[in-house]
Amino acid sequence: MNRLAQIEAVRHKAAECCNCQLSETRKRVVFGSGNPQAKLTIVAEGPSAMDDQTGEPFTGPAGDLLDQVLAENGLRRQDIWLTNILKCRAAAWTGKRLKNRPPKSAEVKACAKWLTEELALISPTVILCMGSPSAKAIIRTDFRLSQERGIWFTDNDRAPFVAATYNPAFILRMDDLDQSFAEGRQTLINDIAAAKQKLTQSPVASQLTLF
Numbered sequence: 001m002n003r004l005a006q007i008e009a010v011r012h013k014a015a016e017c018c019n020c021q022l023s024e025t026r027k028r029v030v031f032g033s034g035n036p037q038a039k040l041t042i043v044a045e046g047p048s049a050m051d052d053q054t055g056e057p058f059t060g061p062a063g064d065l066l067d068q069v070l071a072e073n074g075l076r077r078q079d080i081w082l083t084n085i086l087k088c089r090a091a092a093w094t095g096k097r098l099k100n101r102p103p104k105s106a107e108v109k110a111c112a113k114w115l116t117e118e119l120a121l122i123s124p125t126v127i128l129c130m131g132s133p134s135a136k137a138i139i140r141t142d143f144r145l146s147q148e149r150g151i152w153f154t155d156n157d158r159a160p161f162v163a164a165t166y167n168p169a170f171i172l173r174m175d176d177l178d179q180s181f182a183e184g185r186q187t188l189i190n191d192i193a194a195a196k197q198k199l200t201q202s203p204v205a206s207q208l209t210l211f
């Protein structure tokens, strides 16, 4: 079975998953998407409300910003693999409204099997974690995004090069937090450029293409 077929088999299994209580509120399981041959993988936290409707990661405003910062680096979604540590939207009913909530550690733990299977098949050279929950799941449980953003880790068993940056959804809220959206956006562009550059520094760089 080729890699695409293997990924599709895992996607198919995950689509039926009821291993945590997020299965009770989700509409769709949102598995990774993009190019399964890609050497660059982006891992964010979990599906948004819109992702839950579409079944695709990073749809809506945060997805639009991601598309922009990828394009600034000459990349498209189909050049990378894009996924989340959680495959179902973390939400809870508040009255008649389903509202986003932080995922519980038990849910992240329950979903880790899908990310592990997915990354083992994709076998990325570079992983860029977007947001603190992703970095804590992939790099270190006590990872501090404010202090360690942009630092490259080479001792991770998921990929030769791993780093973390901001989640585009956070960048979109920066003006509300009295931080500059423009600066945050530029940081994201720079961190993706660094991730792209890392592909050329791999010990097997001569064998690598972007995807």
Ligand code: SF4
Pocket (backbone or CB within 6 Å): 014, 017, 018, 019, 020, 021, 022, 023, 029, 086, 087, 088, 107, 110, 111, 112, 114
């Ligand atoms: S979040 Fe993950 S573990 Fe929980 S139901 Fe969805 S796919 Fe299964």
